[in-house]
Amino acid sequence: MYAHRRSSYTNTRSLIVQFAGLALVAFSVSACMPDPVIPPTPTRTPLPDLPVTDTPTATAIIADLPPATPQPPPTTAPTGAEPMAEVTSGAPGTPTITGTPGTATSTPPPPTPDDGLPADHYWFSRPIPTGWTDYLDRTYAYGSTAGGKYRAHTGGDFYNPSSTPVVAVANATVMHAGTDWETQFGPALQFYGNLVVLQVTDNTLNGQLVYVLYGHLSEVYAQAGQIVKPGDIIGAVGATGVAIGPHLHFEVRIGDPYSYTASTRNPDLWIKPYYGFGTLAGRVVDKSGTALPQVAVTLRGAGQPRYAWTYAGAENRPDDAWGETFTYGDLPEGWYSVTTSSGSRAYTQDVYIRPGRTSWVEFVFQ
Ligand SMILES: [Zn+2]
Secondary structure: OHHHHHHHHHHHHHHHHHHHHHHHHHHHHHHHOOOOOOOOOOOOOOHHHOOOOOOOOHHHHOOOOOOOOOOOOOOOOOOOOOOOOOOEEOOOOOOEOOOOOOOHHHOOOOOOOOOOOOOOOOOEOOOOOEOEOOOOOOOOOOOOOOOOOOOOOOOEEEOOOOOOEEEOOOOEEEEEEEEOOOOOOOOOOOOOOEEEEEEEOOOOEOOEOEEEEEEEEOEEOOOOOOEEOOOOEEEEOEOOOOOOOOEEEEEEEEOOOOOOOOOEEOHHHOEOOOOOEEEEEEEEEEOOOOEOOOOEEEEEOOOOOEEEEOOOOOOOOOOOOOOOOEEEEEEEOEEEEEEEEEOOEEEEEEEEEOOOOEEEEEEEEO
């Protein structure tokens, strides 16, 4: 009986050992198994489901480029701060009083589009096809330094995996296709890596040629001199040149296609917003009219707060029509409470984002 018990115990222990061994083997096998291959067939998301709250944070898009961590300004003005900037709206340089801050969210949208604002020039479609990340990253937007980590950005970034197709955004001629190893387009040779530069053929801006630049490509499929139309695949997302992880660096250049210091403009004002979405542009100046750099701008509307910064660099040229010093693109239509803060001062204004248009707000720091 004892022997039987002993035998039984031994057998049980043996079974446990065997089971553990099998589990270990199973674990080892599964650990050696390659990750399941997910077919590269992106989900085609219909327009109404495109991002309606906020663009994802960079951590959701790319692990090695941490998001900027703007410090949300205080919700109430600090002691000594003036409670409100001059509430200005309308065409840049010709401010008019609009809206009633604090009550705007309950009022209907403005009835008239005839607001005296400059005409928009949304000439471009998306450089990334629908189904991939076809909206601009907001943590390192045009003119931003991503919280002081990088040089002032002269373009905008679309974060996508390597090999994601990159497409023409307008009817254009391929002006340059290849590398910037011998021809300089940025702060240094080999800055954009593999790149394509298109010269827009449908239109000029005040007589100046308009170009778009696609940087850090893994592959270049276009050839210089080629004629392209919107949607034509001209390359693929990569991380060549000076890049942290794969993404498309997209620039709009006016006049001189080689000058990153004088030619770039903010893509937010050139890429057509999603249907039902609009763009906010604005300016933050001191009482002498001088633009204030790197001022935090917080937008509170539907969803999470959104953060922008006024342009940091002399190479961040305001748009020829708007004269802005910050933008935020692809905003769902509606009212937003926009707060700027600098030093001990914080000012808030309400602005209505109209679909398919750029709305304007201006802050004058006293
Ligand atoms: Zn970039």
